[in-house]
Amino acid sequence: MRNKWLSLAFLILGAGTVFKLSSIKDVFYVPMQDVWGLTNTQIGLAFTFYAIVQTVGYFTSMYIADRFSKKILLPIGLVGVGLCGVYMTTLPGYVGYCVAFGVMALFGEVIYWPSLLKAVRLLGDKSEQGRLFGFLEAGRGIVDVIVAFGALFVFGYFGEGKAGLMAGLWYYTIVTSLIGVITYFLIDNDDAIKDRDNANKIVWQGIWWVLKDAKTWLAAFVIFFVYSAYTGLTYFIPFMKDIYALPAVYVGAYGIINQYGLKLFGGVIGGTLSDKVFHSPLKYLRFTFLVAAAAIVGFAYLPHESINITLGMVITLCIGAIIFTQRAVFFAPMDEIGTPREYAGSAMALGCLIGYMPSMFGYLIYGYIIDTFAGMAGYRYVFLIMASFALCGFICASLLLSKLRKDS
Secondary structure (H helix, E strand, O other), rough: OOHHHHHHHHHHHHHHOOOOOOOOHHHHHHHHHHHHHHHHHHHHHHHHHHHHHHHHHHHHHHHHHHHHHHHHHHHHHHHHHHHHHEEEEEOHHHHHHHHHHHHHHHHHHHHHHHHHHHHHHHHOOOHHHHHHHHHHHHHHHHHHHHHHHHOOOHHHHHHHHHHHHHHHHHHHHHHHHHHHHHHHHHHHOOOOOOHHHHHHHHHHHHHHHHHHHHHHHHHHHHHHHHHHHHHHHHHHHHHHHEEEOOHHHHHHHHHHHHHHHHHHHHHHHHHHHHHHHHHHHHHHHHHHHHHHHHHHHHHHHHOOHHOHHHHHHHHHHHHHEEEEEEEHOOEEEHHHHOOOOHHHHHHHHHHHHHHOOOHHHHHHHHHHHHOOOOOOHHHHHHHHHHHHHHHHHHHHHHHHHHHHHHHH
C-alpha cells in the first residue's frame, strides 16, 4: 500500500481486533462462567498461561520479525487467532481452553504484534513516529469500542446463554480471520530480505546488534516504566468506590472512560505533542514522567475525605490521561535512537519483551497491597509505587537522551 496513512488505518483495524478473542472476558465474563463452568481462578490461570507464552515467545520474535516479511506475518497472526476462535466454539474442556489461550498468545503476541510495531515504524521517518504510534493507539481505542459493542449486539440478538456466547465467539472469529485475509492482499513486502542466501546470517547479525546496543535496552526500559505506572491506573476504579463512595453505576461509567476514553484522546494528543511541540518522543516522555510523578505524589497526600467526588474523578482522569499519552508513543523512540531499519523487528521484539513485563507482576503487587492495607493507606502505597516507577522512567529517559547527545 503506497499511502502511509491508508496503510496505518488498515494496520489499526487489525491491531484493534487481533486481541479480542484473547480478551473475551471483557465482554463475556459472566457467560463464560455460566456456560463454560469456569471459576474466577480458572479464568485467571488461563491468562497467566497466556502471559508466560507471550513473554517467552518474545525471544523468538527477535528472529521472526526480521526474518519474514510483514506481508506474511501479519495475516498469519490474525488468521491463526481466528482458527483458535473456531476451536473455542467447540467449548473444549479446561485444558483445551488453556491451550487455546497459549496458542493465541503465540499468534497474537509473538508473531503479530512485533511485526505490526515494525510495520508502523517503517511507515514514516523520525519526525513522524510520535503521530504514527499515537494514531495507532487512538485508532485501536475506536476499533475496541466498535468491535466490543458489535459483540454485545450479537450476544443480545441470539439470546443470552450458550447461543449468545457461541454467536459472540463466531463474530470475533470471522472478523479477525477476514481482516487477516484482506491484510495479505493489501500489505506489501518491502521489508523482505533481498539476499535470501544470507538471510539467516543477516537476521542474527541484527539480533546481536540489538542485544549489544545500550540505547535499545534503555529505550526498552523506558517502555517498562511507562507500563509499570500504567498497570496502576486500573486501581483508580476501586479507589473511587472505596474512598469516594462512588455509586456502582457510576463506577462502571468511570471505568469505561478510564480504560477506553483516555486511550482515544491520549493517542492523538501524545503523538502530536511529541512531534510538533517537543520534536522528540523521548523528550516528551521524559517531561511527562516528571509531571506524572509529581501529580501522583501530590494526589496521594490530598485530604480525600473533604474533596468533592467530581474533583477526585477529574484529578484521577487527568493523571490517567498523562500516562495514556505516554503509552501511545512509548515505542516511538526505537526510531529516534537510530536503530537500523533492517533491525526494526528485533528492536521492537526486545521492547515488547522488557516493556510488557510489568503485566506479569504489576497487577499482583498492586492488588496485594490493597488487600493487605485497608482503606486509604493501601491506595497511598499504590500511588507512591506508581510515582516511583515514573521517577525511574525519568532517570532512564534522561540517561538515554544524554547518551544520544554524546553519540551525535
